[in-house]
Amino acid sequence: MSARAHPVDDDGEISPVDTSSPRQANTPYVHKVEVPPKQNLFNEFMYTFKETFFHDDPLRHFKDQSKSKKLMLGIQSVFPVIEWGRKYNLKMFRGDLIAGLTIASLCIPQDIGYAKLASLDPKYGLYSSFVPPLVYACMGSSKDIAIGPVAVVSLLLGTLLRAEIDPNTNPNEYLRLAFTSTFFAGVTQAALGFFRLGFLIDFLSHAAVVGFMGGAAITIALQQLKGFLGINKFTKKTDIIAVLSSVISSAHHGWNWQTILISASFLIFLLISKFIGKKNKKLFWIPAIAPLVSVIISTFFVYITRADKKGVQIVKHLDKGLNPSSLRLIYFSGDYLLKGFRIGVVSGMVALTEAVAIGRTFAAMKDYQIDGNKEMVALGAMNVIGSMTSCYVSTGSFSRSAVNFMAGCQTAVSNIIMSIVVLLTLLFLTPLFKYTPNAILAAIIINAVIPLVDVNATILIFKIDKLDFVACMGAFFGVIFVSVEIGLLIAVGISFAKILLQVTRPRTAILGKIPGTSVYRNINQYPEATRIPGVLTIRVDSAIYFSNSNYVRERIQRWLTDEEEMVKAASLPRIQFLIIEMSPVTDIDTSGIHALEDLYKSLQKRDIQLVLANPGPPVINKLHVSHFADLIGHDKIFLTVAEAVDSCSPKLSDEV
DSSP: OOOOOOOOOOOOOOOOOTSSSSHHHHOOOOOOOOOOOOOOOHHHHHHHHHHHTTTTTTTGGGOOHHHHHHHHHHHHHHTTTTHHHHTTHHHHHHHHHHHHHHHHHHHHHHHHHHHTTTTTTEEEEHHHTTHHHHHHHHHHHSOOOEEEHHHHHHHHHHHHHHHTTTTTTOOHHHHHHHHHHHHHHHHHHHHHHHOOOOOGGGGHHHHHHHHHHHHHHHHHHHHHHHHTTOSSSSSSSSSSSHHHHHHHTTTTTTTTTHHHHHHHEEEEEEHHHHHHHHHHGGGGHHHHHHHHHHHHHHHHHHHHHTTGTTTTOBOOOOOOSOOOOOOOGOOOOOOHHHHHHHHHHHHHHHHHHHHHHHHHHHHHHHOOOOOOOHOOOOOOHHHHHHHHTTTTOEEHHHHHHHHHTTOOOTTHHHHHHHHHHHIIIIIIIIIGTTTTTHHHHHHHHHHHHHHGSHHHHHHHHHHHHHHHHHHHHHHHHHHHHHHHHHHHHHOOOOOOHHHHHHHHOEEEEEEEOOOOOEEEEEEEOOTBOOTTTTTTEEEESSOBBBTTTTHHHHHHHHHHHHHHHHHHHOOOOOEEEEEETTOOOOBOOOOHHHHHHHHHHHHHTTTTTEEEEOOOOOHHHHHHHHHHHHHGGGGGSSSSSHHHHHHGGOOOOOOO
């Protein structure tokens, strides 16, 4: 079927083709592939720069506005609370009040446990749920995210800190390094947002994150066996072999049956509460308040029975009062500065990945948009301020955010309510936690991290993409068998390896004609598609860059060699035209053009003509600038594969 151009009359109807013209009667009409108009190099660079870093056009709201209006819009962009605060009403407050109280009941016991996970005093967990949520409420754009310490970041931070300083022998230096790391975590997050480099966190693929989170969850749960079983001497390593060896070796003399009774009983209670909440969404408050109820009951039980005298380990003293200043404790010089920077960058990136993913998830559920770069600035600012007010790295918590969402939160005021409750706890209630058993904190943490092991997501990843599954399992096993930081490195490494593999080894396909149409498609996907005798059509499904240009050339030559052997065995006409379908080729560089030149010279020796179909604007422009279009001939570049085949067909000889 030829791709003829039909004239259109004044009414928009297609007019019959005048076949009296010899050219129209005997030759197909060929559409010329236009070269885009030349652009100023500076304008072209600025366009590319804008599309890379400012694709969302963040300054569009400032256009055609007065100076005073621009100033107000600028302040609102940094502090969104000014914008939504003007529309705030009592109805919204009711929803935020219920949500804030609910997540506060969940965060208080979790914060105490997560601080222990980071080898910090429990009060620092509470501090970290007071100041950072207040900062985020003013600067963040998510309505649903609940801010505070989280299990994975606490474990990662604690692991990295313990590798540098022993918290038992040097508690002051350990604390200072924790604040220093938090400071640089915030600086990293804010810098990524300010310089609009948030796309960097997308290099950690979803599959790698699923594997890393699952491995971290199991590692966290295993770490809680110390408190769950009442073991005094426990390994400082986090890998599964070391932990299980420590547990087994202490089985005969290190386990405490009263501790096991408390932890097992309340873990069952927490799991049943979670099951009830999943079965009936209206009862979301049951699993939300279950941890605090568990703390109250277990603390009361330990106090009246004096179980602490029988080997049940308790929280002991918790300081009352607000967050003290920690600015003078941050290392701004010396060896610990670089160590704090390194730990801060790693923990900050992981915290950022989790927070942005949570924010996007709940924003999609409520059909509103969040600005990822603004979120990073907000998260960074809250951690920088937090590091100066005795807080460690805070981020969005998925479990608390889910409760916040189901409780009917309307705005970030729910974070403010939660902060106020934590404030009251710090001022008046901390002495009540003295007899809280570590066993209940272990049960709460185990219950909280179970959802991080996402088996369904892992199965889906296996079904969709086997390479993604390798990344997922690599991160998972790296965490549980080596360490959290090694698992993270494996996750990042495999994610980058996948990108490099896809870039350096793009897909190519042989195309055939769909019967009754002028459409050419992959013959593997459409077995009914037919090859054109004497013509081989190949599609390249990627930009052609220095990293893949040689592979693309060699792969095309292999396709050609295989096709020549097949037609020779079948006594069919030999291949005389090689058509490359270039619509998926979004760009080409000098290496790519050199690869095409080498391919052209190789084809000439085999008496095969190279033909191009549908090169895009950047590609056709570079083909002309490099004079490659002159080399193969402008008449060998077509708008569609159908036109290319129609033009080649009359020139085919009957050679076999």
